[in-house]
Amino acid sequence: MNFSEVFKLSSLLCKFSPDGKYLASCVQYRLVIRDVNTLQILQLYTCLDQIQHIEWSADSLFILCAMYKRGLVQVWSLEQPEWHCRIDEGSAGLVASCWSPDGRHILNTTEFHLRITVWSLCTKSVSYIKYPKACQQGITFTRDGRYMALAERRDCKDHVSVFVCSDWQLLRHFDTETQDLAGIEWAPNGCVLAVWDTCLEYKVLLYSLDGRLLSAYCAYEWSLGVKSVAWSPSSQFLAVGSYDGKVRILNHVTWKMITEFGHPATINNPKIVVYKEAEKNPRLALGRLAFPPPRAAAGPASTTESKYEIASAPVSLQTLKPIADRANPKIGIGALAFSPDNYFLATRNDSVPNAVWIWDIQKLRLFVVLEQLSPVRFFQWDPQQPRLAICTGGGKVYLWSPAGCVSVQVPGEGDFQVLSLCWHFSGDSLALLSKDHFCLCFLETEERVGTAFGRPGDHT
Amino acid sequence: MGEWMTVTDPDLSSESKNICQYTSETKMSPSSLYSQQVLCSSIPLSKNVHSFFSAFCTEENIEQSISYLDQEQLETSRREMIGLQERDRQLQCKNRNLHQLLKNEKDEVQKLQNIIASRATQYNHDMKRKEREYNKLKERLHQLVMNKKDKKIAMEVLNYVGRADGKRGSWRTGKTEASFFLRNEDEMYKILLNDYEYRQKQILMENAELKKVLQQMKKEMISLLSPQKQKPRERADDSTGTVISDAEEDAGELSRESMWDLSCETVREQLTNSIRKQWRILKSHVEKLDNQVSKVHLEGFNDEDVISRQDHEQETEKLELEIQQCKEMIKTQQQLLQQQLATACDDDTTSLLRDCYLLEEKERLKEEWSLFKEQKKNFEKERRSFTEAAIRLGLERKAFEEERASWLKQQFLNMTTFDHQNSENMKLFSAFSGSSDRDSLTVHSRPRQKKPHGVSNGSPVCTSKLTKSLPASPSTSDFCQTRSCASEHSSINVLNITPEETKPNPVGREGTNQKWSMASRPGSQEGCHSGRSSTCTNSHVEKDDLP
DSSP: OEEOOOEEOSTTOEEEOTTSSEEEEEETTEEEEEETTTOOEEEEEEOSSOOOEEEEOTTSSEEEEEETTTTEEEEEESSOTTOEEEEEOGGGOOSEEEEOTTSSEEEEEOGGGOEEEEEESSSSOEEEEEOBOOSTBOEEEOTTSSEEEEEEEETTEEEEEEEETTTTEEEEEEEOOOSSEEEEEEOTTSSEEEEEEOTTSOOEEEEETTSOEEEEEOOOSSSOOEEEEEEOTTSSEEEEEETTSEEEEEETTTOSEEEEEEOOSEEOOTTSEEEEEEEOOOOOOTTOOOSSOOGGGSSTTOOOOEEEEEEOSSEEOOOOOOOTTSSSOSOSEEEEEEOTTSSEEEEEETTSTTEEEEEETTTTEEEEEEEOSSOOOEEEEOSSSSOEEEEOSSSEEEEEETTEEEEEEOOSSSOOOOOEEEEOTTSSEEEEEOSSEEEEEEOOOHHHHHHHHTSOOOOO | OHHHHHOOOHHHHHHHHHHHHHHHHHOOOHHHHHHHHHHHTHHHHHHTHHHHHHHHSOSTTHHHHHHHHHHHHHHHHHHHHHHHHHHHHHHHHHHHHHHHHHHHHHHHHHHHHHHHHHHHHHHHHHHHHHHHHHHHHHHHHHHHHHHTHHHHOEEEESSOOOOTTSOOOOOOOHHHHHHHHHHHHHHHHHHHHHHHHHHHHHHHHHHHHHHHHHHHHHHHHHHHHGGGGSSOOTTHHHHHHHHHHHHHHHHHHHTTGGGGGSOOHHHHHHHHHHHHHHHHHHHHHHHHHHHHHHHHHHHHHHHHHHHHHHHHHHHHHHHHHHHHHHHHHHHHHHHHHHHHHHTTOOHHHHHHHHHHHHHHHHHHHHHHHHHHHHHHHHHHHHHHHHHHHHHHHHHHHHHHHHHHHHHHHHHHHHHSOOOHHHHHHHHHHHHHHHOOOSGGGGSOOOOOOSSOOOBOTHHHHHHHHHHHHOOOHHHHHHHHHHHHHHOSSOOBOOSSOOOOOOOOOSSTTHHHHTTOOOTTOHHHHHTOOSSOHHHHHHHHHHHTTOO
16 A cells, blocks of 8 residues: 655545546645646646535546635636636526536536526536525436436425436426425436435335336334435445434335344344454553653544454444434434445444444345444445445544455654545545545555455455 | 020120121021021130030031031132132222223323324424525525626636537427427437336346246155155155145146246246145155154163163173184284295295296396397497497598698698798698508608607507597697698697607607607607607507507
8 A cells, every 4th residue: 555645635625537547636726637646737727716616527528616605617628728617607606516427518506596507518508497406415417427307396395307418308397295305316227216305204205217106115204214325336225324223225126125224332243243443552561651642542633553453242332322402413324335346335323423334235234343443434435346445534544345454544744634535436546635635545456455454355 | 506696705796796797798598697697606616615515516416517617618718719809800900000001101192193293284384384485585586696697697618618429519499399309208218118128137037047946946845755655654644645646746737847937827826836835745744754753762762771781781792702703813814924924835835936026027137138138239329320420520530631731732832932842741741631541651751950840650540540539630730720830841749749849850750759748658658769760660660559
């Protein structure tokens, strides 16, 4: 594992291009494009205001920078550095901006979710979409980029509109039986749309591409409902994580639940491997006091090494008691992600915030639990293989694969607190983002990763 | 009897009254009155039993006392019954209370749920109201924003970019709108259909595999169960009957296997039913076996303690006997072997054996000998060829030397003005260098004045021999060349002759004689004198004896 040097960054805006050749990062109002292998600066663009959001177009030719305060979007071209484009929403304001899958249209959501403006880079045409829904995930594109589903709210009812991205024609428009739609997501095969309701009501609806309701699923009533949803890459399963701390897996044939995964605070089954992060730094002998005093007890800013130890059953994990009378309590499944080969599902139960649970989807049971010393902030699967990268806001990045797991300290002077991370699409490198800096971590190729973990890799 | 009635203690009267009251509840009949009376006095009876004992049981009172005793038992049992009834009642009360509590709780839960539902509807209503207000505001804002659009909201772009797929955009007229719509619909349905077809294919494949597995299972189960048809077994009639019938059925079904690829209801049901049947049979069979095994176990355990020891002992004795016998056998065999080895038992056999061994060795030796002979032949051949080659080589060399000598001679002639002498010397030289004839040697020996030269007399004679033994000729040729350039007369040193300045000899050959430095041939050097012709010739002759 090699680490690159540390570069400046602001607002955690660091993204790889879809073709994997470039890395875009933002420093205040400047956009820096680097080559992925050498990290040399290829282009440097200056925007008019502090950038809040950047996004690559799907063909990696263009990159948009959104400045919400000014209501501006600036688009830059990689091929022609002198090309420029500026979209000003003016008094309409701007709250969100994204590309269309063809990389030639920009969808701007104006303030108060009044409308979505579709700006075209090819023609002078502009389209408007009225009444988009202000929710967690209101726009979703199919993986092949053909269709866009948009959640709308008209006359106090939720609707979904399906548009054809090639000509922005409305294909289907139907209302959903939800109280207050919270999110929509296409299945990877592009034929089924999952729609889920607000957390006050547990309801998951499945619609076919042509707008027919295929199935409605409700696990229980009255208690807080759905918190997170994830499709499996093969579209076979839909994982629904809810506030009761369970993940329910629905299958694509009958759309009924095939199993539910609970997240208890104690693990009794000895077959489940529990990795606990432990500090390597041994305490000094009593006779000597180090000066300056050891920083092992310091919080996430410590630079002590840590390693994983296998804990023997029964294992009890640290739990967090949520405050009962506040909204958005820290309970339930806050994060869900399938591995790219569909073998594993990684989850986080917010009431056991230090742990990541990894489930074996082939056998539909718990496989591994990783417990860190601090709450898990973010995790993401390697796009090519079942390897999970985790960060907790400390100075280390953690990697798990079926061969084992490793904890790596990010080198550098000062503290580098990893707040977020992002994989390169080839799985060879990983960008680690902290508040003001970022660095790149280059991983060895697959054969050598096995030796780095100390055991040859084996799929189970 | 009158005596009974009259005896009443004041302190006992209350108790008796109680009892009376108690018993009055049960029944009031003339007989009971009598029994009351009896009871009334039962307690005093117990206390004053002694005083009344004599008066209790007389001939007159036998019947009465018997009935009295019976009634006593009756009373005690009645009391028990009453106690139990009381307890039962209490428990039933508790049960009712609990039921009541449960009902209350359920009602409360229901009430709360209703409250929640009503609150939810209320909130929804309020939310809707607020949302409508919000929408109105949004509309208003929208209008305001749209009005201002021409000035501020704009897109400024250097130049428009081509489409991602490279095609041109098309105009949107009325006709094309409809066609777009239809085309989109078509595409959407195509996508959906593809997906369904793909999934159906997957499911069909899975079904086919599962059917295969089930069929195989069925066959295996049948084969497992059918061999046991022959063996007699208790309660086997049912199972065999069903097995036979099943087998017949299945025989018929097997012929229709191809139909099972279809996925119609009846076929599916048939398959699952037959598998269930087989499974049940198998299960019952296994259970039977289990029972039998457990029975055998139990029986075995009962008698084991008694019989096993005896059996064990018998077996151990048998085994020991066997061991002894085996040991004896081994001993005898060992002895026999030793005898055989030690004594020269049978002469015939030993000689035979020896002969055998010798024969073997002889044959081996013969083989080796033949091999050796072959090798020897090969070696001879090779040696002959080598000698021939050497001879050829010698001849070639001689020829070459002659040529070279002639060439050199020519060179010489060309280069310098030679006298007659020199030319003759050259001849001599050439004779030396090339030929193995003695005749050339007899050419001419003139007194040499100027430069010394060492010419080995015996060299031409020796060369033929020497070429075989010593590969000195190349060095001689080199040396010849060098010397020829330096002097008119060339000298040939065949054997480590140091090219010292020698005295000029009348006989050319002699010079070299003194310089023989062949350590291995001391004899030759004896004849080497400096410049003495006579001795030299002798030595020359002597040299001929050299190998």
